[in-house]
Amino acid sequence: MEVGPDDEIDSAAPLAPYRQLAAILAAQIRRGDWKPDRAIPSEAQLVQRYGIARATVRRAIALLVDEGVLYVVPQRGTYVKRAD
Template identity: 60%
Template sequence: MDYGPDDQVRHNAPEPPYRQLAGILAARIARGDWEPGWPIPSESQLIGEYGLARATVRRAVRLVVEEGLAFTVTGRGTYVTEDESKR
């Protein structure tokens, strides 16, 4: 299922909340909400914005990282990956 950058997580949807959030974050990255090399919102910010548990947010962020859209720096945060097509 595709998600838009302005979608909200629906707790009663058939797709798990972490997958919904990962789709929303991917859409926000694609829209350019965060430039390459800039951090995405922290876990705490995402918890507050989407009303999800920390474990759910971590799982969503991990999925975005696995898709190659972002990378994590331990103790610093998660950052948008540079668009390889612009290199």
């Protein structure tokens, strides 16, 4: 399933919602919506924007952190990682 930067979460799709969100965020980063070392929207903003649970947002962010796309600064937010 191909996911683009402007897609919505499709709860009926075979791809889990957290994976859809991770793909959407990664596509937005590739498109240049957020520059390296700049914060992405907060968890609360993503929950509201996509109509999904906070746990789903956290899981998507954790996936992108594991993939080296994002990094988290405690009590500050989640940021786009610089390409190595």
